[in-house]
Amino acid sequence: MAEASSEPVLDPAALQALRALGGDEDPSLFVEVIELYLDDARAHVSNLRAALASGDLRLLERSAHTLKSSSANVGALNFSELCRELEQAARAERLQSTPSLVARAEREFQAVCAALEAARG
Amino acid sequence: MKDKQLDELKLTGALPSPTGVGLAILELTRGEDYAMGDVTRAIQSDPALTGRIIKIANSAGFAGSHAVTSVAQAAMRLGVRSVRNVALGFTLVSGNRGGGCPGFDYEGYWARSLAVAVLAQRFAETLRLAAPADAFTCGLLSGIGELALASIHPDRYAQLLEQRRSQPEADLLRLEREMFDLDHSELAAAMLADWRLPESFCFAVSAFERRDALAGAPDEKAQRMTRLLRAASIVAEVCFVARSASERDEQRLAELLAELELPREQFERVRAEALLEWREWGRALSIPTDREVKPAEVSAEAQRALAVPTDAQVRGQAPERKGLRILVVDDDPVSLRVIEHHLTRDGHQVTRAMNGRQALIMALESAPQMVVSDWNMPEMDGLELAKSLRRSSETRATYVLLLTGREEEDRVVEAFDAGVDEYIVKPFNPKILLARVRAGQRMIELREQVEHERVSRDRQMAEMAVLNRKLEAAAMTDVLTRLPNRRYAMRKLEEELNAALAGGSPLSVIMIDIDHFKQVNDRYGHDMGDLVLRETATVLRNTTRKGDSVCRLGGEEFLVICSKASLAQCAMTAERIRAAVEENVIGFGFERAVTVSLGAASLACGTQTVDELLKLADRRVYSAKATGRNRVCSQDVGPGQARSA
Numbered sequence: 001m002a003e004a005s006s007e008p009v010l011d012p013a014a015l016q017a018l019r020a021l022g023g024d025e026d027p028s029l030f031v032e033v034i035e036l037y038l039d040d041a042r043a044h045v046s047n048l049r050a051a052l053a054s055g056d057l058r059l060l061e062r063s064a065h066t067l068k069s070s071s072a073n074v075g076a077l078n079f080s081e082l083c084r085e086l087e088q089a090a091r092a093e094r095l096q097s098t099p100s101l102v103a104r105a106e107r108e109f110q111a112v113c114a115a116l117e118a119a120r121g
Numbered sequence: 122m123k124d125k126q127l128d129e130l131k132l133t134g135a136l137p138s139p140t141g142v143g144l145a146i147l148e149l150t151r152g153e154d155y156a157m158g159d160v161t162r163a164i165q166s167d168p169a170l171t172g173r174i175i176k177i178a179n180s181a182g183f184a185g186s187h188a189v190t191s192v193a194q195a196a197m198r199l200g201v202r203s204v205r206n207v208a209l210g211f212t213l214v215s216g217n218r219g220g221g222c223p224g225f226d227y228e229g230y231w232a233r234s235l236a237v238a239v240l241a242q243r244f245a246e247t248l249r250l251a252a253p254a255d256a257f258t259c260g261l262l263s264g265i266g267e268l269a270l271a272s273i274h275p276d277r278y279a280q281l282l283e284q285r286r287s288q289p290e291a292d293l294l295r296l297e298r299e300m301f302d303l304d305h306s307e308l309a310a311a312m313l314a315d316w317r318l319p320e321s322f323c324f325a326v327s328a329f330e331r332r333d334a335l336a337g338a339p340d341e342k343a344q345r346m347t348r349l350l351r352a353a354s355i356v357a358e359v360c361f362v363a364r365s366a367s368e369r370d371e372q373r374l375a376e377l378l379a380e381l382e383l384p385r386e387q388f389e390r391v392r393a394e395a396l397l398e399w400r401e402w403g404r405a406l407s408i409p410t411d412r413e414v415k416p417a418e419v420s421a422e423a424q425r426a427l428a429v430p431t432d433a434q435v436r437g438q439a440p441e442r443k444g445l446r447i448l449v450v451d452d453d454p455v456s457l458r459v460i461e462h463h464l465t466r467d468g469h470q471v472t473r474a475m476n477g478r479q480a481l482i483m484a485l486e487s488a489p490q491m492v493v494s495d496w497n498m499p500e501m502d503g504l505e506l507a508k509s510l511r512r513s514s515e516t517r518a519t520y521v522l523l524l525t526g527r528e529e530e531d532r533v534v535e536a537f538d539a540g541v542d543e544y545i546v547k548p549f550n551p552k553i554l555l556a557r558v559r560a561g562q563r564m565i566e567l568r569e570q571v572e573h574e575r576v577s578r579d580r581q582m583a584e585m586a587v588l589n590r591k592l593e594a595a596a597m598t599d600v601l602t603r604l605p606n607r608r609y610a611m612r613k614l615e616e617e618l619n620a621a622l623a624g625g626s627p628l629s630v631i632m633i634d635i636d637h638f639k640q641v642n643d644r645y646g647h648d649m650g651d652l653v654l655r656e657t658a659t660v661l662r663n664t665t666r667k668g669d670s671v672c673r674l675g676g677e678e679f680l681v682i683c684s685k686a687s688l689a690q691c692a693m694t695a696e697r698i699r700a701a702v703e704e705n706v707i708g709f710g711f712e713r714a715v716t717v718s719l720g721a722a723s724l725a726c727g728t729q730t731v732d733e734l735l736k737l738a739d740r741r742v743y744s745a746k747a748t749g750r751n752r753v754c755s756q757d758v759g760p761g762q763a764r765s766a
Contacts, residue, residue, distance in 0.1 A: 026462075032458065033458055036458055039454075066453060
């Protein structure tokens with residue numbers, strides 16, 4: 001379980017790889033990717049809450065799945081792991097565990113946003 | 122416009138016309154059928170023209186296939202007709218760079234024509250409305266009527282242009298008609314027809330500037346070419362040619378895109394590519410294309426492309442390793458952007474889609490060589506996308522590289538069954554992705570090479586077959602009457618005889634000889650003799666049954682082979698012929714009927730060979746002549762000629 005993980009919010013190695021992406025010729029690519037991620041992830045995180053409220057397990061699974069892979073791309077590994085658990089819970093229709101997982105995901109996402117905004121500068 | 126009117130204009134010697142090699146090509150291709158070798162040889166005699174033809178063959182529509190390096194290969198790829206037409210177009214450019222009309226901007230004219238050509242070619246490729254090389258030629262010649270009017274009436278056309286400058290909204294076509302009783306669009310159509318360019322070209326150049334452009338199009342081909350010219354000329358005017366931009370331009374462009382159902386993004390790509398190509402052609406043909414561009418109007422994309430032209434673009438040559446056209450599909454924008462970045466940096470041209478359905482639509486439109494797709498996506502997943510791509514003929518050969526998550530890895534067999542070519546597990550090292558793409562590229566290039574070789578082999582075989590058929594037909598045809606000749610008659614008779622003997626069916630022949638033919642020749646000359654022969658041939662053709670073969674054996678002698686006909690049936694046919702020939706009065710200065718004597722014979726008469734049958738028929742012709750001519754003899758008559766049946 002990922003509760004109170006001692007892992008950092010963002011994996012420094014993944015972040016470093018993203019920074020190196022554009023190389024010297026295109027340093028703005030890093031910023032662009034972070035913004036792409038934040039825009040897309042915000043929409044999906046609010047989907048999680050909406051899906052929970054309406055009991056739409058398909059939407060919950062779908063958004064959790066997308067968040068899982070895109071978050072891994074930017075090094076938000078804890079958040080990605082939470083989304084993986086959420087995806088599985090939704091798929092298995094474990095209704096009792098989904099509200100707390102969504103709440104944890106939302107908290108973790110706040111931390112991811114702050115960390116990424118700091119990294120973006 | 123009447124042919125006579127054009128002939129008169131031609132006599133002035135002022136009409137723009139192909140020169141040098143172009144003239145030679147025009148001469149070589151007067152008829153409907155001409156040999157590829159003749160055209161390619163003529164083109165090769167001009168190195169500059171050779172280079173341009175090869176360039177056309179290597180440009181739009183054939184990216185990724187083998188580079189063409191000779192005119193013969195270009196002719197193979199584009200078809201000899203297209204090559205002929207392109208060559209003609211180019212010689213017009215080189216022969217008519219300048220002229221004596223003071224108000225006419227010759228350089229600007231060619232720069233604009235070239236823009237229309239390149240845009241028409243690109244639109245043809247994107248919208249699949251015509252063969253790209255044909256669209257190029259038609260675009261290049263789309264304004265030839267204006268050039269022609271300026272050449273024929275240099276001073277008055279200058280006056281007309283001056284008048285138009287003071288009232289820019291005036292309809293140029295109307296002004297032309299008022300001044301010359303002729304406008305540039307009908308003149309252009311007449312000139313193109315005179316150069317034996319396809320009917321669709323002629324219609325398109327005459328119609329594309331009209332408001333009701335498509336009205337009266339002879340066929341769909343002409344309609345499509347007209348739409349291409351219209352689109353190309355509007356875009357050339359709005360985007361390429363320097364003048365002050367107006368709000369109406371943007372509106373016209375939007376209307377055009379809606380009409381073409383062309384998405385803005387795709388249009389911007391076409392425009393950027395066309396702009397680059399236009400400049401390349403401008404350099405190749407020494408037509409100044411640089412001064413014409415409105416910098417403010419050039420899209421950001423085009424500017425980026427223009428800012429860093431590669432060396433290869435500057436030299437007008439293909440880069441060493443060409444990139445692929447790749448469509449990347451992923452619902453995760455980060456992953457999409459990152460993959461795009463890596464692929465673009467490796468020299469590929471990348472388009473993006475956010476799900477399978479969107480990707481499928483884009484793939485059908487732009488036929489990418491490779492699709493790199495995520496598996497798990499909303500709307501349509503990667504597997505369904507692969508299956509759908511395999512179902513359409515346009516995308517059947519598209520290489521599909523699937524991105525899979527770890528949890529999906531044990532289902533890859535399912536993916537391969539769906540038509541996926543290769544997969545890579547996420548997260549992946551970008552170097553591995555690029556290596557997989559390169560491996561795919563080798564596969565794609567091999568496939569395309571095989572396909573290209575198949576197409577050119579098929580075309581070659583088809584050309585050979587046509588040539589063989591023509592040679593064979595020529596060897597079997599009488600030149601004067603266009604009837605099958607004696608060689609054909611003998612072969613055919615042999616076949617029919619064998620079939621009749623084997624099947625027990627009847628077979629009859631009618632031998633025909635024109636009465637007093639020698640006298641006609643002697644008295645009225647050989648021309649009249651030839652006329653009589655041709656007229657008789659026509660009557661024979663019209664009075665025989667469908668299954669009968671009419672042949673000219675030589676001189677004034679004809680043979681009709683009536684397969685499966687009894688002697689009685691064939692005697693009736695013979696009588697019909699006799700009466701028809703007699704009725705068909707030919708004027709000899711005075712009127713006199715030509716008559717024929719006919720001998721009918723049948724296998725049933727006891728003959729067993731072709732020779733026997735013909736001898737029998739011949740003997741009966743002789744009997745018909747001996748008993749007064751202009752008659753049919755179908756039995757042996759007279760003493761000494763009787764023969765038991």
